[in-house]
Amino acid sequence: MFSNRKSFQHIFLKKLEMTYGKSFKESTIQDQYHTLGNMVREYISSNWISTNERQRSTHSKQVYYLSIEFLLGRLLGQNLTNLGIREVVEAGLKELGICLEDIEEMEPDAGLGNGGLGRLAACFLDSLASLGLPGHGYGIRYKHGLFDQKIVDGFQIELPEQWLRNGNAWEVRKSDQAVEIRFWGDIEAYQDQDGYWRYRHRNGETIAAVPYDIPIIGYEIDVVNTLRLWNAEPSPFPVHKNSMDYKRETEAVSEFLYPDDTHDDGKILRLKQQYFLVSASLQSIIENHRKTYGTLTNLHEKVAIHINDTHPVLAIPELMRVLLDEELLDWDTAWNITSQTISYTNHTTLSEALEKWSVSIFKPLLPRIYMIIEEINERFCKELWEQSPGDWERIERMAIIAHGLVKMAHLALVGSYKVNGVAKIHTEILKKREMADFYQIYPDKFNNKTNGIAHRRWLLKANPQLSSLLTETIGQKWVHEPEQLIQLKPFSFDRSFQQSLKKVKQERKTILSNIIYQQTGLLVDDHSIFDVHVKRLHAYKRQLLNILHVMYLYNRLKEEGNYSIHPRTFIFGAKASPGYYYAKKIIKLINSVAEKVNNDPKTSSILKVVFLENYRVSLAENIFPASDISEQISTASKEASGTGNMKFMMNGALTIGTLDGANVEICEEVGAENMYLFGLKAEEVLHYEQSGGYRSFDYYYHDNRIKQVLEQLVNGFFPNSFDIFEPIYDSLLMQNDEYYVLRDFASYVHAQEQVNNTYQNEDKWLQMSSLNIAHSGYFSSDRTIQEYSEDIWKLKAAEMMR
Known part of the structure; x- marks a missing residue:
């Protein structure tokens, strides 16, 4: 359909009329955008199918990249470029009196991310496909991505982002592959016929995770990988609560990226999102693996699961749950598989950004997952004790559960086979300061993978x-x-x-x-x-x-x-x-x-x-x-x-x-x-933080330039801004300028x-x-992905056609 300008025009006009039941002259730019998007998706469908079949039939090791964010942006222009058909489409549309750029403007940004973390994930998917590597993404199909920002009288106002208002031309709903996710409830222990203790989840609340697949098209290559986004929907199974409350609470799981967590309800919702992502994704990964191999004992040899920051770290106890409770493996075998399957990227040196969850919230919401984390923690602390008997302070610092908190970064460090920072200086800071205790006992786990861009x-x-x-x-x-x-x-x-x-x-x-x-x-x-x-x-x-x-x-x-x-x-x-x-x-x-x-x-x-x-x-x-x-x-x-x-x-x-x-x-x-x-320099900042000695008032009193601009924050220099900037003034002087401005x-x-x-x-x-x-x-993220592939995931590029 894209072989030449005339062929494209013919099919474009025919599909537009058949889809919308109107003539070309009556069509809107929105109609034209969706028609073109659907044509592109149809055009790559055979490559999409053959990519999946090739990866299965060759028994290629696959990487699954789990991320709470995927900041994709617009896909139409990118896909036309990668397929090498932009010029044909542009010329064909021009003869019809349509500007391709105007059609591209109709596509909303898929803003399923907050910043660098989500954009990195999108770049990685692009490079995986363009390099012919078997790698797929798993995320959440937020109804509303990061908020739309309006500036009113100089202030930020947040409005709900509406990227799905007119549908998504790129996604394919796969309702037949929906899976069930369980929250709340009780855990019942029982002995099986061989005398082993097993566990059942009783009286839980079940919701459905329905997958929507988006093709990730490689550049000038016949590889089309997949980004699978999960949508939270009511389960067909009965629930023991008001049906409208249940529907509302279920749909909230995939409604907003990063719901406000200043109160417990918001914290519970965030934790729900994280478990929803990993449980649904692991069920999908395991089902695909079982279809190909018939067993999970070789999972770590054929599957690499990568967690992008700590948001998906519950993949570790969730995989343990599946292996223990469903596959009936013993703990040591399950732990060996899990800890050789999952790898982890850390994205921060800020201690306040390292996730911690209150046990009082975590335990009732995810009772079986909490039990497994408790066991991981007990075994890890025992290992620490055997290394350094009596060093309670070290055990307290490194424990996964301590002082009523579940420390997600500690869980990631213990349960992953590789841990990487995202720049040389960042990785060194992790090894020498933020994660020095863990680096001391797991030096071979740590490595650096400097970020890249598509x-x-x-x-x-x-x-x-x-x-x-x-x-x-x-x-x-x-x-x-x-x-x-x-x-x-x-x-x-x-x-x-x-x-x-x-x-x-x-x-x-x-x-x-x-x-x-x-x-x-x-x-x-x-x-x-x-x-x-x-x-x-x-x-x-x-x-x-x-x-x-x-x-x-x-x-x-x-x-x-x-x-x-x-x-x-x-x-x-x-x-x-x-x-x-x-x-x-x-x-x-x-x-x-x-x-x-x-x-x-x-x-x-x-x-x-x-x-x-x-x-x-x-x-x-x-x-x-x-x-x-x-x-x-x-x-x-x-x-x-x-x-x-x-x-x-x-x-x-x-x-x-x-x-x-x-x-x-x-x-x-x-x-x-x-x-x-x-x-x-970084070492100077670290010295100040460890030893003190910084006094911001010294710079205020000895540099008239600084004194003048700070006074302008609070002396009426800005009309109608009485008291507005006092928190900034106070942060720099009264709170001693935390970031050394x-x-x-x-x-x-x-x-x-x-x-x-x-x-x-x-x-x-x-x-x-x-x-x-x-x-x-x-x-380039091509270099970054090659390093991940060679050093961590051990992938092989498929034979493909350029």
Whole structure:
């Protein structure tokens, strides 16, 4: 159907009329989008079936990637590109008077994630399929993904996200493969005929998990893997409660990504979601395995289950439950299989982000799972005692259950065969500080897998202008082998290439300027420096440091008549978690600064501040290609890796940042001379945290720039903002500046002055930009997935056709 333009047009028009019962002239863009999406899904169906059959018939080892988040974004453009049919479709639609880009705009972002964790999972699925590896994703089909963000009077307002309002063109409901999930109830112990103690779950509440499968299409390859998303629905089995309450509580399990957990009801719902994901997924995995092999004793040899952070860590006790209670294996055999099947990625160094669940909530909701975790804990603590008799303090620190809490990261560390961090510095911090006790007894478990990004989406799809220039310059090999981008290095000194790169960047800046105008009504100078800070809003990511610097620049421009800088547009995009009130104050501050700066005739031609609401994947695809400066300014030691830093680098933006997360490896690749580094090092932050000695008031009293901007937070500088910013002021002074914003302020200002000076040397700037692109191939998720495959999962690529 996509062999040529005319064939495509004929089938497109026929399917549209048959599906919607209306003529083409009467059809809406929404009708046209769904028709095209369904055509693509039908087109790949034979490859989808054959991929699954090939993987089964060859007895390939498979990896199943369990994640509470999959931040897919839009799939139509990506799928057309991967299938190599974009040009045919674009030309065919154009003759019908339809713009393909308009159809793509009809697709909602599949926002089933909060940030880097979910976007990483989506990139990994893309690379698994494109490399021909047998790997599938399991997640939850949230009715509402991450909230839609509106900015009203500078404040964040959350609205329910409605990605399923008009249906999902990519999913296939598989109701015949629904499974049952049990909560609450009692556990009955009994002896079987051989005298072994067994356990039954009685009087539980049962809900159904119904799978919806989405094809994951590899790039120019006949492999189509699967992302299976589970939907929570009422079970056909009777329940002992009000039927409407039951229906409402059941559907809530897959209604919202990250429900508010400030109260026990929300905590219970989150824990329900986590068990719902792992129980449904394991039932599916085990059923597929049993069909092929007839036994689970070889599960660990043919299946790798990877848990993306601690949210799916209940896969460990759930697999034990299946092996003990359903397969009737003894404990040691079940534990051997489980602990050689499951591997774990840690995504944080923040102790408050390591999940812990109150026993009072956990035990009644998941009674059998709690019993199994208790047993795992008892055996682990016994092992610790045998290693160091009498060292109660060590056992207390490392126990899985302690002080009324179930520690999910400890469960993951004990029950996995491999544990990885996501950047070199992150992994070292885990080994030396956060997980040092576990590293001491399990050194062989720990390894590093630096994150990567799907370079085909973030270059081919997001930046076709730059992609064309790269192909013209070094050939097409980089699309399949991103490390080939290093061939660009000699051209970074070539004047002709530099001018072509400048033209591409300018075109992308003009596109983003138009988007900014459409969304905000603000006219920005597309020849200014686009200084961009887009990511989740969190105190450690230090959007606050950025906006305080903007306030400092504004003050200088107002007060010093001879002070001049190259025009600068500061662009922010970020969502704050609904209950994270401090982060919401920072969003309000950014918008208050924007209102002040943008409306001051003395500064508005030099400084602009833009907050783009509802930051998401499709918006990011227009932001990264247009950016000059990439803000990666987290407090050193706090960011596990980052992936936005890689997307900026790949699109030619220069990094201003701390030596944190993957910034360290970006520096190793491209060299410190091609970045703008500043601030405390990780070991200095750790020293402050362990030994004290930091006094934020010292910087307030000894740096007039800091004193001025902090006083402006509370002295009426911002109209109609009485008391609003006092929590920020207090956090920096009264609470001693937890993330060292004031300590790094002077260093950050100096780095920004270097940015200003270099930008005015066009040849130097374009050379640095080119070198960043040339060295970015290492940060493709293809490389990351190859490392996971070789070092952890032990997969083999299938024979396939390109």
